[in-house]
Amino acid sequence: MLRCVLSNSQLLDWAAPEALPVHVSFIMDGNGRWAKRKGDERTTGHRAGSDTVQRIVRESRKLGIKHVTLYTFSRENWSRPKKEVSFLFELLVSFLKKELPSMIEQDIKLNIFGEMSDLPLAARTALQHAIKKTEKNTSMTLNLALNYSGRDEIIRAAKQLATDAISADEITEKTFAARLYSSGVPDPDLMIRTSGEVRLSNFMLFQHAYSEMYFTETLWPDFSIEEFHDVLKAYTARERRFGKTGDQLNND
Ligand code: IPE
Numbered sequence: 001m002l003r004c005v006l007s008n009s010q011l012l013d014w015a016a017p018e019a020l021p022v023h024v025s026f027i028m029d030g031n032g033r034w035a036k037r038k039g040d041e042r043t044t045g046h047r048a049g050s051d052t053v054q055r056i057v058r059e060s061r062k063l064g065i066k067h068v069t070l071y072t073f074s075r076e077n078w079s080r081p082k083k084e085v086s087f088l089f090e091l092l093v094s095f096l097k098k099e100l101p102s103m104i105e106q107d108i109k110l111n112i113f114g115e116m117s118d119l120p121l122a123a124r125t126a127l128q129h130a131i132k133k134t135e136k137n138t139s140m141t142l143n144l145a146l147n148y149s150g151r152d153e154i155i156r157a158a159k160q161l162a163t164d165a166i167s168a169d170e171i172t173e174k175t176f177a178a179r180l181y182s183s184g185v186p187d188p189d190l191m192i193r194t195s196g197e198v199r200l201s202n203f204m205l206f207q208h209a210y211s212e213m214y215f216t217e218t219l220w221p222d223f224s225i226e227e228f229h230d231v232l233k234a235y236t237a238r239e240r241r242f243g244k245t246g247d248q249l250n251n252d
């Protein structure tokens with residue numbers, strides 16, 4: 001913990017560690033357009049995007065951010081060309097192979113939000129291996145939203161409440177949230193979407209109820225540590241009111 005605080009204060013002289021978000025979620029968008037602009041195949045963009053993932057995960061860990069969630073593959077993404085879908089899962093497998101030692105070294109725990117059973121076997125095997133190897137890590141949780149649909153997650157939780165024979169009186173935000181993929185993980189404080197699109201695309205519909213949203217025109221492969229710092233700085237300057245008035249917050 002002390003290590004996190006020290007590195008944080010060295011890196012960010014404008015923010016106290018407690019002012020930073022505890023959980024940051026990302027809609028990593030724009031890989032395809034990035035490649036197209038260079039006259040390359042979309043796959044080149046995904047490969048470059050995986051370098052951004054490595055950069056941002058490391059930086060988040062250094063800053064002491066406890067939870068990072070990356071929208072990696074939506075359920076809707078299955079409707080992309082077969083070749084692109086296969087490439088994305090091959091990229092995931094090679095990313096896990098390359099990054100696992102450093103995740104272990106950084107004390108990062110891997111977690112999946114989404115339906116694992118429908119993933120290609122090689123991806124499932126690599127994920128299960130990485131989950132097992134990192135299950136005791138506590139410094140940061142990296143959640144990959146994979147084969148993920150926010151609406152489906154809500155319906156799944158509702159079904160689970162019924163299966164668990166939870167009475168209507170016992171259905172609360174807490175018992176409901178405990179049946180989401182994100183059970184045990186606090187809601188994102190900050191959601192960042194790259195590439196200029198201003199929508200949620202079915203991403204954590206329940207959990208983003210009070211998240212601060214940040215949209216940037218930057219395409220995901222170009223999203224830099226400097227810009228990440230700028231976004232965090234903007235976040236610390238925002239007033240999160242949760243329904244109260246500004247005066248109430250200032251008098252608290
Ligand atoms: C995000 O980039 C990666 C995934 C959705 C897997 P895109 O592939 O959506 O890139 P654009 O939006 O086509 O530029």
Ligand code: IPE
Nearest residue numbers: 027028029071072073074201
């Ligand atoms: C959202 O990006 C999904 C991921 C980043 C994995 P998309 O590029 O699929 O979103 P839409 O379809 O443009 O909304």
Ligand code: MG
Nearest residue numbers: 029030031032
């Ligand atoms: Mg896109």
